[in-house]
Amino acid sequence: MSQNIASHQWENRVLLVLTDDTDTTTFQNQIKEFQSHENGLTDRKLIVYQIKKHSYTVGLKDEAWQDSSKLYKTYKTAKAPFEIILIGLDGGIKLRQSHILNCEELFKTIDVMPVRKEELRDKKY
Template sequence: MLKSISFLLLIFFFTMNVNAQDLSKHQWKDRLILIITEEKTEKFQQQITELQKHQQGLKERKLVVYKILPEKYSTGFQEENWKSSTELYGKYKVKNSDFRVMLIGLDGGEKLEQTEVLSIEKLFNTIDSMPMRQAEMRKNR
């Protein structure tokens, strides 16, 4: 009986972890932009449009875009690659706001957060002033 319960618990936790999205896989490889919203609002659409216009700049800065809604998330700009999950929304949703955008650095730390649309200028200036980005730019000259 105890073995059966242990086995069922093991299966349950394994299944939960398979569906959970772990952002730490990006650490030291990618910077992340998290766009967290309750629904596809006007701010959400404006933020996506602002980022889409500058995809080369995003690529140069090793940025991966996460779109996060209460029941699902997706990376990039494609509309069809949504995955079911409530974990990211639960972790990054801020109270008293239906929209939040965050920048997570290569080290996994939060570098910028706001509840208004983030301009590409502010985003790129924030990243370009970071020591690791400065080193990347010197290396790529």
Template sequence: MKFLLLLLCSIISLMTSSQTIEKHRWENRILLVISEENNSNEEYSNQLQVINDSLEGYTERKLIVYTVLPNKYRLLGITTNQEANWIKNSKLYSTYNENKKPFKVVLIGLDGGVKEERNAAISSEELFAIIDGMPMRRSELNRK
């Protein structure tokens, strides 16, 4: 009985984290800001400041940001200026930070594929250049 309960909890946990990313497919690009800690990691703090300084560019590129810690994650409220509550789950962290780096950023494209991974903060200019070079983004720009 205990085994079945544990198995059920594991399945629900896997479904929840994959749905988190999957629900944005074809709608938003995703930047995962992954860290072991949220207060004492300088790269993490620097990345959040870079994001905060360039909100308009993130919105224009349909880019949303999740902050991911070992046991929880949350969506940053770029367009609403409100951060969502933390959701307890370790699957995003273990899936996108298998090597357990102290800090990592992961860019996920509209198609759900990983487009860029870094172990250091990335500037908005560099991030926007990567996105603007993607075929789907060029199509978006051509339609405007």
């Protein structure tokens, strides 16, 4: 799996879930929230990166973790032990927060974006 988030530009939206500890309730609940809405994530072309200080994995399953601190160092800005970032199709950061992101809020945020509106129009035809 590529560590290069830019490789997803114009193909996928990216969710970065950064944590200091994958055993925290906050992190575990965030992943469960996404797992319970996988169809909505797929429909919105979302790829989830789970990132901790020295490793990362792509997806929501128990995938193998890759050794690297590059993503954590590049994207972690909050002093909070948990952070979530939404990167749009254009590669820009669309949302950043230090608390659990529920999928209803996530989907509302994405569904008002111009490219998403275009995707929905194209689906109708």
